[in-house]
Amino acid sequence: MPELPEVENIALGLREVIVGKRIERVCVVLPAIVRGPYRRRWRRFLEELCGRRIERVTRRAKRLILTMEGDSALVFQLGMTGKFLLPARDEPSGAADRHTHTRLVMTFGGGRELHFIDVRRFGRVWCLRDLDPDAPDAAMEAAGMTPLGPEPLLVSRAAFAGALRSRRPVKALLLDQTRIAGLGNIYVDESLWAAGIRPDRSCASIAEDEAALLLREIKKVLRRAIRHGGTTFSDFRNPYGDMGRFRRRLKAYGRTGEPCKRCGTAIERHVVAGRGTHICPRCQPKE
DNA sequence: AGTAAACTCCGGAAGC
């Protein structure tokens, strides 16, 4: 599942290849993924992109943003299984994956292609105008996209404490993209394990120093995951087809029954906020 | 209004 670190790595990988490239054509294989004001006029919107250069490849939370000359933009939300692939220049589109689950293909001058692939079809792409890549929220909200909370790597301690003002379970808050934007199931479980906080605890029970610790651990986990290329749990790949290397460094997520890396107690799996949740019952005590 | 749970989309994987 692509969360913030995976999308950051996708952006890094795409940036070095496609920035400055001129779009020759965009082929939408599955029109149902297109959203926004141009949802029903995407053909025309995408035709207008032809001949323009890609100016920026950026990330906002789990969204990947391609900004073109003239401030038109494509914003991708990858859902569970969305990924990008940059087939090597001469590769004759061979992978079976590519034929059956490719949802959109951009072709650049020189013949280089970018494929958006998404098995589960939860991924979406928004066609936007007048997007400032350094402040994309205004354009995204104007197009009807759900407003996003602050970036976890940039948010201040005070703003984070504010985001936690609630009586809901802390895990529910961390997954709520309108409160804080970019975390998903994997990194929420990892951060809560690192901070020694039980995911089902009410935010109201979390003291100021615990919140500060939690934020520090969130930032540490995200930075390490970014550095290691993200986590491949089932099928994440970067645009070159490489797996993330962070999986073997996970401390809680997906380790049900295995010994806690801190105390040796078996990791347990529960359901919190409707999600599979991994905890060490000893390191993450009740209240 | 805030919250929570249920339901929707979808197909691979796991279980029977």
Place this chain on the structure above:
DNA sequence: TGCTTCCGGAGTTTAC
């Protein structure tokens, strides 16, 4: 072999 169930990011709906 073939069926059923599970899973989840995010949006919507329903109920308190």
